[in-house]
Structure formats: C-alpha cells, structure tokens
Amino acid sequence: MRYVAIRLGLSVLLMFGVTVVTFILTNLVPADPVQAALGEQAAADPSIVAKFRADNGLDQPLVAQYFTYLNNVLHGNFGVSTQTRMPVADELASAVPATIELALAAIVFSTLIGIGLGLWAALKQRTIIDQVIRVVSLIGLSWPTFWLALVVYYVFFFVLGVFPGSGRLDPVSIAPPQVTGLYTVDSLIAGQWGTFWDAVYHLVLPASVLALYTIGLLTRFARSAVLEVLDLDYVKAATAKGLPRRTVVFGYVLRGALVPIITVLGLAFGALLSGTVLVEKVYSWHGLGEYSFAAATKLDLPAIMGVGLIVGFVYIGLNFLVDVLYGVIDPRVRVA
Amino acid sequence: MSADILTQRAKRRRWLKIAPAFRTPLAITGITIAALWVLIAIFAPILAPFDPLAQDFDRLMPPGGEHLFGTDAVGRDVLSRVISGARISMPLALALVVASMVVGGTLGAIAGYFGRAVDEIIMRIADLVFAFPTIILAMVITAALGPSLTNAVIAMLIVSWPAYARVTRSLVISARRQEYVVAGRLLGNSPFTTLRRDILPNVLSPVFVLAMLDVGTAILLLAGLSFLGLGATPPLPDWGAMVSDGVQQFSAWWIAAFPGLAIFTVVMAFNFIGDSLRDSLDPRAQDAVQGRAM
Numbered sequence: 027m028r029y030v031a032i033r034l035g036l037s038v039l040l041m042f043g044v045t046v047v048t049f050i051l052t053n054l055v056p057a058d059p060v061q062a063a064l065g066e067q068a069a070a071d072p073s074i075v076a077k078f079r080a081d082n083g084l085d086q087p088l089v090a091q092y093f094t095y096l097n098n099v100l101h102g103n104f105g106v107s108t109q110t111r112m113p114v115a116d117e118l119a120s121a122v123p124a125t126i127e128l129a130l131a132a133i134v135f136s137t138l139i140g141i142g143l144g145l146w147a148a149l150k151q152r153t154i155i156d157q158v159i160r161v162v163s164l165i166g167l168s169w170p171t172f173w174l175a176l177v178v179y180y181v182f183f184f185v186l187g188v189f190p191g192s193g194r195l196d197p198v199s200i201a202p203p204q205v206t207g208l209y210t211v212d213s214l215i216a217g218q219w220g221t222f223w224d225a226v227y228h229l230v231l232p233a234s235v236l237a238l239y240t241i242g243l244l245t246r247f248a249r250s251a252v253l254e255v256l257d258l259d260y261v262k263a264a265t266a267k268g269l270p271r272r273t274v275v276f277g278y279v280l281r282g283a284l285v286p287i288i289t290v291l292g293l294a295f296g297a298l299l300s301g302t303v304l305v306e307k308v309y310s311w312h313g314l315g316e317y318s319f320a321a322a323t324k325l326d327l328p329a330i331m332g333v334g335l336i337v338g339f340v341y342i343g344l345n346f347l348v349d350v351l352y353g354v355i356d357p358r359v360r361v362a
Numbered sequence: 363m364s365a366d367i368l369t370q371r372a373k374r375r376r377w378l379k380i381a382p383a384f385r386t387p388l389a390i391t392g393i394t395i396a397a398l399w400v401l402i403a404i405f406a407p408i409l410a411p412f413d414p415l416a417q418d419f420d421r422l423m424p425p426g427g428e429h430l431f432g433t434d435a436v437g438r439d440v441l442s443r444v445i446s447g448a449r450i451s452m453p454l455a456l457a458l459v460v461a462s463m464v465v466g467g468t469l470g471a472i473a474g475y476f477g478r479a480v481d482e483i484i485m486r487i488a489d490l491v492f493a494f495p496t497i498i499l500a501m502v503i504t505a506a507l508g509p510s511l512t513n514a515v516i517a518m519l520i521v522s523w524p525a526y527a528r529v530t531r532s533l534v535i536s537a538r539r540q541e542y543v544v545a546g547r548l549l550g551n552s553p554f555t556t557l558r559r560d561i562l563p564n565v566l567s568p569v570f571v572l573a574m575l576d577v578g579t580a581i582l583l584l585a586g587l588s589f590l591g592l593g594a595t596p597p598l599p600d601w602g603a604m605v606s607d608g609v610q611q612f613s614a615w616w617i618a619a620f621p622g623l624a625i626f627t628v629v630m631a632f633n634f635i636g637d638s639l640r641d642s643l644d645p646r647a648q649d650a651v652q653g654r655a656m
Contacts, residue, residue, distance in 0.1 A: 043490050164637055168630035170582055172589045173605050173622035184612050300497035304586055318498055322505035330502055338493045
C-alpha cells in the first residue's frame, strides 16, 4: 500500500509539472497567438488586440495567469478554442474516446503478436526462426507510419475495396448511445450488432497500421526479456525437476519476463499516441491526433494546452498503472 | 609512455569487440544500403536526370520512359526528387543525433557526476519531456516556432536529448564509484579531467549504440513532421513532404510510393546497423540502451 501511495504522490506531482510545462510552452513561443487567432487585418487594430488580450486574460502577469489556468483546469474548464469558439473540454471529450478505441485495438493486437513472436524467437535462439523474426521486427520498425497508412488505404480501400477507408462508422449508421464513447463497446451495451460490426470493420485498417510499429518494438523487448530469464537458476531448476516444457515456459519464464515487458507496454502506448497523429490524418479518424494537428498548425493555444494536458495525464496515469502492476507481478518491488 | 601504450591497447580491444558485429549478414546488408544512400546523397546533382525543382508540361506521367519514377502534379521528375531528398533527410537526422548525443550526454554526465540538486533539476526536466509522446511535443514546438526544417530539428532536439541524458547519467553513476576513478580524484584531478579521462571511455560505446539506433527514428520523425506540413516547406524535395503531396493523388500512386520506399530503406539500413552494434554490447548495457528507442 505504501508503495502505491508513493507512486501516486509522484504521479500527481508530475501532473502539476505537466500543467506548468504546457503553460510555459505556450507562453514562450515566439509566434503571436493574438495574430493567429484574429488574422492579420484585425491584429493591425490596437483596440481589437487590447480587447482580445483582456478577454483572454493575456494582460495579467504570468504567475497570475498560471494560477487562473490551474484553477480552471482543476474545475474541468480547459478554455475556449480560438478557432472553433467551442469549449476545449467538450471537443476533447468527443476526440479522446475515438483515439482510445483505436489505440486499445492496436495495443491488444500488438501485445498478443509481439509477445508471442518474442517468446518464440527467444526459445529458438540462434536458429533461422530467431533470425527471421529479428529481421521482420526490425522491418516493422522501419516503415514511416503515415506512408504505410497510405499504402494500406490505397490497396485495401481504393483498389480492393474490402475495408472502409475513413471515419469510425458508415455515413448511414448512427452512433450508438454514448456510455464510454468507444463505439464497439457502446453498440454492444445497446445490443446493436450491426453497428458493432460496422465499428470493428472501420477499426481494422488504422489499427493494423498502428500496431505494426509496436509489434516490432514488443517483439524485440519480449525476446531479450525472455532470454535473460531463461538463463536464471530457477528456470533451470524447474526444467531439471522434470516439469513439462509448457509449464516452464508459461508459468516460470513468461511470468519472470513480464516485468520488463510491461514497462515497454507503457512506452509502446506512448508510441501509439504519437502514431495516431499520422494515422488519423490519413483515415479521417476524428480523434486526438487529428485534433492536435489542427490545433498545432493554427496555434490554437487553449486547444494545444488541452491536448498536452490530456496526453500528459494519460501517459502519467499509464506509467503509474505500470508501476503498480510491477508490484502485483513481482513481489520484490513491493519490499524495495 | 607506458600509459599511452595501455590506452592504445584498450582502444584496439574495444574495436575488436565491435568488429565481429559487422560481419553478420544483417549488418552487411545495412551497411551496404546505407553506403549506397550516402553515395546517392553525395553525387545527387550528377545522378539526378532532371532538375528536382523544374516543372514540366508532362504532369502526372506514370513511371517508365523518360521519367523512370513518373512525374508529380506539377510535372517534376519523381526520381530526381527522391535522389535529391537524400541530401535533406540523412544529413539532418545525423546532425540531430550528434547534437542530442552531445547535449543529452553532457547534461546526463553533469547530473550523474555532481548529483544532488543539479541532478534533480536536470532529471526532472527530462521526466517532464518524457511525459509527452514525442511527436505531439515536437509538433507543438515546431508549430509554435513556425514550420521550417530548422525549427523541426530544434523541436526534435528538445524532445530527444533526455534519452541520452538518462543513459549517460546511469553509466556515469556506476563508473564514478570505480576505484580507479576515485584514485584519480584523490590525486587531484579536476571534475572535468575525471569525466573526460576516466569516465568518458566507459560511457562512449553504449551511448554510441543508442545514437545509431536513433538515426532511423530521427529520419522517421523528421519525415513525419514534414508530412504534416511542419518540416520542409515547398518546393523542397523532402521525402515526407513528397508523400504528403501524393495524398491527394490516389490515381497517381507513384508520387507517394517512391519517396516512402526511400525513407523505408534508409531507416531499415540504420536499424540493421544499430541492432547489430547492440549485439556487441553485453546484455546489461542493452537494457540501458533500449530505454527509449522511439
């Protein structure tokens, strides 16, 4: 319990750090947000600029601005987008589940395949199978995500037409009643099987493209983690006392290798979030990636800060989860 | 005099340890492809059949005939642009990796050697950078500085130094406890001398491997930023930007296909080299190096 409490405290501290960073970052930038929001003509008029600055609290001292900002964030108020004039919190609320759905689908897919391949390569160390898996996983790490997204889109949608190419649902389908915001889960809750399959269909292409990079990553890590455990005495002892190979591999080796693998899962999720920016753009997936790109290119400060905060929080939350999972899997961590 | 011979021998031994890693088929493939691309980059003006920026009336010509890779929407030769693109991605990615190695390595060494408050400050800043997925932070910084290749590289430097700082710090911390390092300090060596003469040789090869693994990632990230319109600005023949040109032209697949293949082969080559190099290190160092290869 004490271990969890310390981790939690550190995570909360780091989250405050993230609010400081997003705040400073958006204030340090040389580009002028006033001009970006108003356009050049309006920005030439000093009275309009002054009013805009006052309306947005830009005339206050920086520290005061930060505390207003922090207070707002803690109350779930992320400000109003300077581009769409909509509350950033509302826009994020619709964008985040879309990305989570995509990233979850990709991570489940890549965890199963990645750990499987890594384990297989390690068990067949220095054989041709190990070599092939190594080359394949390195190749998986070498594709430019956005390009692969295009190629897959071109082949499976444009040429073959087997999978839908854009959006989360068919234009004729209606989104299921919102519970979690994940269309697959929501449609199941509502019992709408047609919508469920439609959502799954739309997930296949973008999720596979996203998964490829993490499959490469997880395979590499799983392999070296398993190799390290294979060499340990307790595994040799388990084999020596005549336990079936399956029990040794899944009960002893895999369990011992899980701790390093889980660390990478946290990192892999971060890579996925990065990947979504590029993949969502190609597949018109209205998620966090597309939203953050629009916000960044238009210098929409409240939106950028909102994205930074959400992503930072999700990331820190995940790493906290990973730390707690360590304790569950490896009792030694709890003592240390 | 005798010290010179000793260090020379140590140096030779270090290279002997790395050399076998380059004799595997994987490493040879990687080095060959990378060398080819370096040659292409050097001799680009001679190799390119057309001016990469020259527009022609032959728009959207499919591959074959005069234009081996076809032409794009304004009639520029795709092959010439792919060849010239090698002069943008690779030098910038290499420069970025060297810069983050120097910045991150120096900060990490300072943090690890001096410890206490300096360590805390540097490493907490590193933690904060790690709290954001790389491309999102890089995207925000580039957008804020204004889209250009230089700004994209600056943004990437900001997001990539912490990985080097972490690895260097942990290596320095374990090295500074070694008896010979302590002995050097007792003899009156300054911190700078200790770091350079006693600690640096321990740190160099793992950090170098991390850097080799990072070249591919750097090329991918830079291409990604250009693809989003935040890196290279038109009409520069940057590979990422070229793929982005092809997004609107699905019937003309060659516009995006060839620059994409170029990125893929270069990144793959560097990944092969980096991965082979990593094998030459002991498994413990592998973990430190693998810290953040994305």
